[in-house]
Amino acid sequence: MNGYSGQTLIVNLTKKTIETKPTDMELAKKYIGGIGLAMRLVYDYIEAGVDPLSPNNPLILATGPVGGTMWPTAGNGHVFAAKSPLTNTIGESKAHGFFGAELKRAGYDVVIILGKSDKPVYLWIDDDSVQLMDATFLWGKTPLETEERIKKELGDSNIRVASIGPAGEKLVRIAAIINEISRACGRCGMGTVMGSKNMKAIAVRGSGDVTIADVEGFLDFCKVFYERAKGPKTRKYRTLGTAENILTHNKIGSLPTRNFTNATFEGAEKVSGEYISERFVDNIVACGGCPMRCEHVAVVSDGAYKGSIARMEYESVWAFGPNCGIDNIEGVIKAIELCNVYGMDTISCGVIVGFAMDCFENKILTKKDTDGIELKFGNTEAMIKIIKMMGERTGLGDILAEGVKRAAEKIGKGSDKLANHIKGLEMTGYDVRGLKTAALGYAVSFRGADHNRHGAYGFDVGGQVNRFIVEKGRGVLVKKREDFYTIIDSFILCKFSRGLYQNDHEDAAKLYRILTGFDMTTEDMRKAGERISNYARIFNIREGFTRKDDTVPIKSMTTPVPEDCVAKGAVVKQKEIDFLLDEYYEIRGWTKEGVPTIEKLKELDMEEFIKVVKPKIAATPTGGSKRKSGR
Amino acid sequence: MVTTRKKFISADPKKCVGCQICEYVCALEKDKVFNPLKSRIRTVRLYPKNLALACRLCEDAPCGTACPRKAVEQAPETGVILIDDEKCDGCGWCIEACEFGAITLHPESKVVVCCDLCDGEPVCVEWCPEEALELTTTDVLAQKARISATKKLFQATVETKS
Incomplete structure (x- = not known):
């Protein structure tokens, strides 16, 4: 198979069973891979209301169709998805490095981890040979120590390891899953979920080839992106790094x-x-x-x-x-x-x-x-x-x-x-009091406070909009970015390369065709991005989230910027949030309460979720409370 | 004198970032697949330092001397290590003999593989985004080292004076 390895690994820690099955390709085409596919698969293995730290929360690891190739900034990433123990929303977190490519070479699109082990274990994936190994000797060790000890035990320094540290073991809710010393699936407490399963690490060695549909086309397209990668869109990352933002x-x-x-x-x-x-x-x-x-x-x-x-x-x-x-x-x-x-x-x-x-x-x-x-x-x-x-x-x-x-x-x-x-x-490092487009992006982000789901601060910081006011048009900006960011994280590409995709979904669709050989129009790709955003929303709605949860921290709404600076006095008002949400929901084809409509789900080929939204829409027959608010 | 001008692939440890692009393009060029394990050049990462390593075309190459089957021989003109796939049975003596890990067993064919300089136009050098790789000779490397040492000396003199 091209682009995908075609195999999904299912590990049940309670029953101590390991099996492989073919990757659900219908789902893979609709949700691409990475966060899209992983988040969607969580739904198949969880009931509403499950405690995220109970054995009934699945932890899903996925690669993407670009995994294992040399596509610039990509090919090396992996994601973990589960219900988040911090938010009770859908949780996902991705990391780059080398782990993802190794997993792809081992032959897996997805690894589904279910249940809870009765003693500390780590998962050892050596191509087709997959075993649960005793991890008692690793308990209490740091991720770096864990990586080194596993490599020593298995006798190969090229093995890739993603592991939790003492925080994950102790169910610290902000625990990360770390690979290659400094690369982390950090957000949403994915390490806590791994810890709750008595699982210390996943070690991978993959020796297989990664195949794609059109190697010549790939190399040509690759060269275009390599050139773009040397240009101004990536200058910051190549020179001072993201820390340049401090002074900005x-x-x-x-x-x-x-x-x-x-x-x-x-x-x-x-x-x-x-x-x-x-x-x-x-x-x-x-x-x-x-x-x-x-x-x-x-x-x-x-x-x-x-x-x-x-x-x-x-x-x-x-x-x-x-x-x-x-x-x-x-x-x-x-x-x-x-x-x-x-x-x-x-x-x-x-x-x-x-x-x-x-x-x-x-x-x-x-x-x-x-x-x-x-x-x-x-x-x-x-x-x-x-x-x-x-x-x-x-x-x-x-x-x-x-x-x-x-x-x-x-x-x-x-x-x-x-x-x-x-x-x-x-929250993350953007002061939304003076970044009002970002305020909307943060408020509606499906995994909670997050800049990486929308990057809407770009419009504010870049001066494309008046960042101190709210006005019509911000909803469109946020929606468009969100629906491309879901694609970036599903392929899995690195966000730092987002500027290279001059034609957003068009570039992504072309890359997808080159990788997989499947039909995929620009419009299909746009729909896939929107589908992933809608799916995540539906997951959260099923967990009881409503419009009132789409907000920003209390402090940003009660404490105007006190000091003498260009943002002095800036604050986010409730009526501004309401104004932004009204427009955003409308553009999304959601009700006033932020529930995707049945028409929207049909448009996105998501009929299986009509049963989730129907009772929520029925509960507010008028289409939600009337909010008339301006700036 | 000819032998000192043999060209081989050298990586600058100050420039190499350990990105593996050389591995990817090498495996693509030679085996038409995405698989760094099949690359003739390999990267080593000792966080945070990195280096790519390929055949250095040693004089009287120890890999050739070690081979009991005369499957590993050195081309007299270019110094490139030539491997006879028919004779090689993957015993690995050449691998042990190489101090750079530049000769490896191919995971599928089970015969050893080594950098052949892509007929003088190595794809790894072409693709290296950091320009850390170059096709060079020991003469050129020595010249560079001398220039750099001299510059350092003058720099030090200037600093002492000021």
């Missing part, structure tokens, strides 16, 4: 600082991409098959955090830097390294630390709660201690490990007003 956002007042209180940071210079590149970046490395190579590896060469090594990305640097009021970049590097050690999402972790600091500053938490730690903004040492406490679930860390939403519920005292999350997933 600081300048325009969209750099969330001190737990989203301020929108500029006086210490930005000292945690900027420029500063890091000049002083700390030891090397820039690539994922498999990528001509852009963006991984800026920073090393601390002396001082208190000597020897710390971590990959520098804007989100991670922002989360522990500006967001915690910290301008000590060495401490930030240490914090990121600790997340790789415990196996936690850097974004969620930084937002939770920022939240705890905000609580301390507001006397909601005192030294009694923090074991004597002076948990103030800007205190690097305190941040490091709290991260360790979270990774180990000790003291206050045990509460924080539940994620910011649940932690606020436990702490009480109005701390929910300081908890920056949407649907339970921690």
Whole structure:
């Protein structure tokens, strides 16, 4: 088979059974692969209302049709999908590196992991030979130690490993699944789901060929993209890396600082991409098959955090830097390294630390709660201690490990007003008070607070719209981006290469034809992108999510930007959210309550979900409450 | 004197990012498949350092000397390692003899494979996005090293003066 390997692996940890079956190609064509196919398959293995940490939540690993090829920035990715223990929505998280290509060469499009093992295990996929291995000796080990020990036990240093760290074992809800030291399926607590199954890791060795339909066509198209990859669209990733965003956002007042209180940071210079590149970046490395190579590896060469090594990305640097009021970049590097050690999402972790600091500053938490730690903004040492406490679930860390939403519920005292999350997933580094298109993207993102589902900040930061107001047209912008981002994550391409797809779905459809040999028009591809977005919405609706969940954090709606800067006074108002949602739902062909209509489902060949939306539409016969709101 | 001008593929450790594109294009060129395991050039990643390795065309190549079946021989003019698929039975003595891991057993044919420089136009050099690979000679590498060392010396002198 071309583009797909054609095989799906099903592992039942409760029954200790392993079987393969042909990949459902009808579903693969409709949902492409990657997050599309993986999220869709979750539906087939889960009932509504299942506890995400129970054995009844499937964990689904998938590659995509471009996997195992040298397509620029792609071919090396993999995704995990399951119901998220942070949000109870559909959860998905992808990573690049080398693991995905290895899995594809081993011959699998999808690996479905069901049930729960009675003792720690890891899955060993060696082409056609698949076994569950005892992982008792790996329990408590970091992802890096796990990877090294598995390679040693199996006697091959080229084996690829994706594993959880101590945080995943302890069911810290922000746990990640980490591959190749620094690559993480970080968001949505996929590592927590793996931990809940008593599963430590997946090790893969694949020796098979990856075949595609049109090799000559592939090479020609590949050359076009290699040239584009050397151009201006990828300059940032190739030079300073995403950390360049620190100063960009600081300048325009969209750099969330001190737990989203301020929108500029006086210490930005000292945690900027420029500063890091000049002083700390030891090397820039690539994922498999990528001509852009963006991984800026920073090393601390002396001082208190000597020897710390971590990959520098804007989100991670922002989360522990500006967001915690910290301008000590060495401490930030240490914090990121600790997340790789415990196996936690850097974004969620930084937002939770920022939240705890905000609580301390507001006397909601005192030294009694923090074991004597002076948990103030800007205190690097305190941040490091709290991260360790979270990774180990000790003291206050045990509460924080539940994620910011649940932690606020436990702490009480109005701390929910300081908890920056949407649907339970921690916010990312964009201050939506001064980025109103992004505010819509964040509000409707199906996995909770997330910039990677829409990239709508691009319109705001790039100046294509007036970012301080809401107006007609934002819904279209967000929808279009969302429906292409679902395609990017389903192939699986790297988001950093999104600018190379000048013709969005047209380029994607052509690539799909080259890879698979299947018919796929631009319109089909557009429909596939929209179908994946709608599917995710339907999953969430079945779990009880409604219009009221499509919002932004309370703090962004109650705290206008206080300091003197271009964004001073900016805030998101409820009527603005309502205005944005009304237009967005309408453009999506959804009801006023945000439920996909039966006509829309028919248009997208999704008739099997009519039974989910029908009762929701029937419940609001008028088509939802009337909202008349403007700017 | 001719032997010192033998061309081989050299990777600059300062430039190599470990992306494997050389592996992908090599396997595509030689075997028409996407499979780095079938590449004649291989990358090594020792995080965060990387290097691609291919045959260095050694003088009196130890792989050739090691072969008990005369299946591995060196072309006298170019120095390229020639493998006789009929004679090779995959015993692996040449693999043990090579200090660079530049000769490997093909996973399917079970005979050894080695870089043949693609008739003088190596695809890996053509595709390397970092220009880390080049088809070069030990003479050229030595020249470069001398120039770089001299530059460093003058740089140091300038800095001491200022």
